[in-house]
Amino acid sequence: MTTLYDFTVKDINNKEWDLSELKGKVVLFVNVASKCGFTKQYAGLEELYKKYLDKGLVIIGAPCNQFGSQEPGNEEEIQNFCTLTWSVTFPLTAKLDVNGDNEAPVYKWLKESQPGILGLKRVKWNFEKFLIDREGKVNKRYASTTEPKSIAADIEKLL
Known part of the structure; x- marks a missing residue:
């Protein structure tokens, strides 16, 4: 599999989501x-989403409980938290693993496409970000500490 469009994930409602629907999007x-x-980065992600949605940006939040058990809720609880606390309107996946034996195939591909520091092919913590171009290829990877607003210039280049 060579592009984002080759994958499916379950959305927050546990329905299959064919990511080929995102063709032509950043x-x-x-x-x-x-x-x-x-x-708190949910606020910055939502701000980016609203600013660039009409230009072709899609942000996908992938809830993961692998780092300090910091996503303990079920999908309904996660959806409610994101909507009520952060006014999130961008799409979310169902909970998934980003590392290990049960890692989601899309995350295996993301990490292989853009390894982390020292070539590590693992996600280090929550809120790591992968920017994918309109052709479905990983363009850049950002650490958890990278604030969403600092990614805006890279997004604009791809839009």
Whole structure:
């Protein structure tokens, strides 16, 4: 599999989501968690989403409970938290693993396409971000500490 469009994931409602629906879009894929020090980044992600949605940006939040058990809720609880606390309107996946034996295939591809520091092919923590171009290829990877607003210039180049 060579592009984002080759994958399916389950959305927050546990329905199959064929990511080929995103052809021609710029996508920011982010593993998210509700009880993390970086959770406040939901606000910045939503701001980016609203600013660039009409130009072709899609942000995908992928809830993950692998880092400090910081995403303990079920899908309904996660959806409610994101909507009520952060006014999130961008799409979310069902909970998934980003590392290990049960990692989601899309995350295996993301990490292989853009390894982390020292070539590590693992996600280090919540809110790591992968920017994908309109052809479905990973363009850049950002650490958890990278604030969403600092990615805006890279997004604009791809739009």
